[in-house]
Amino acid sequence: MSHISNLRKSYERAELNESASAANPMQQFDQWLKEAIDSEVPEPNAMTVATVSSDLRPSTRVVLIKGYDARGIVWFTNYNSRKGQQLAGNPFAALQFHWVELERVVRIEGRVEKVSDAESDEYFNSRPLDSRIGAWASPQSQVIEGRGTLVANAAKYGAQFLLQPPRPPHWGGYRLVPEQWEFWQGRKSRLHDRLRYRLDGEAAWVRERLAP
Template sequence: MTSIADLRKSYERAELNEDASHADPLQQFEQWLQEAMAAEVPEPNAMTLATVASNLRPSTRVVLIKGYDARGITWFTNYESRKGQELAGNPFAALQFHWVELERVVRIEGLVERVSAQESDEYFHSRPLDSRIGAWASPQSQVISGRGVLVANAAKFGAQFLLRPPRPPHWGGYRLIPDNWQFWQGRKSRLHDRLRYTLNPASSTSPVWLRERLAP
């Protein structure tokens, strides 16, 4: 039986250097995301979301990115879930993408805000019917007695709303506004490439990013 401490992998697929990387981290992210989708890695849109509760205990979970632009990174969820409650108390969070097959990691940190009701409505109504009913049926992060609760709730709300369920008031989108990005590319001998982009808070018009190489 192989010991977990003996597991090793040599990272040799690609490199990341300052000359070949974008000056704007959003453009670098878009390039890597598009390459992950083109490579057909499993769930390239999956990202780990880290939040911190009022007692300073961090927690993580995997969510799906649903949009990105100059405003930030967007996902949708239940506002009453654990992550929603933690973001209400501490609106700073971190995201991480790990594209294992490409030996790449992207880390993003920043302030989180709710997207507009219009944005939440538009995305909610684009979802499959089962998913829209599921948003009503699941009291996310709450203790339930068994799966039967979810099935019964889905049946109840399905009968109530039929084909036109409205967006629940407790469900909608969040947007993380980045002020720190890190791009990690695995390299041989553990001498990985790691570039950090830090937003200059003094820039009042277009964002100004400081790009630096960090030791791995």
């Protein structure tokens, strides 16, 4: 049995303070994400999405961010999936980015809405052909007999749509509209930097430091 309780790491790469951070959390996120990409960390665009079911049980999964702007954070998925069903009943979620090599975490919480059909169509049509066929072939989160089911579905829809599969009606984008952000920077002696941004009213962001 491995002694995971003895694993230790000293966080000493960087710092995060109020004077050097952006007043707007989306600007701070943009800076950190670009630094993660420039640093070539593995899958800098991967994020964990946490949702809650109608019986108040949380669940998480990793998805890829596909866009962000002043309106929020966007990803795409099957609306009939487990997360889609949970968001239909409880349209709030939490996101988390963990860039291990940079000793950084970003947490985002807020309300989730579907993006427009035009946005979903535009992104779907930009995907590789096999990914577009895959959106039709996979009944995401449902029990299937085996991988052969997916292969057979892919062959069926590939033959049906050839090179121009339309976007499935059950597939599209979600946008999380942030209400709270937290930026975490690992520091020595476990005295980590944590800056939280929370909405005060409709559009004013309050920045405050949290104890680690």
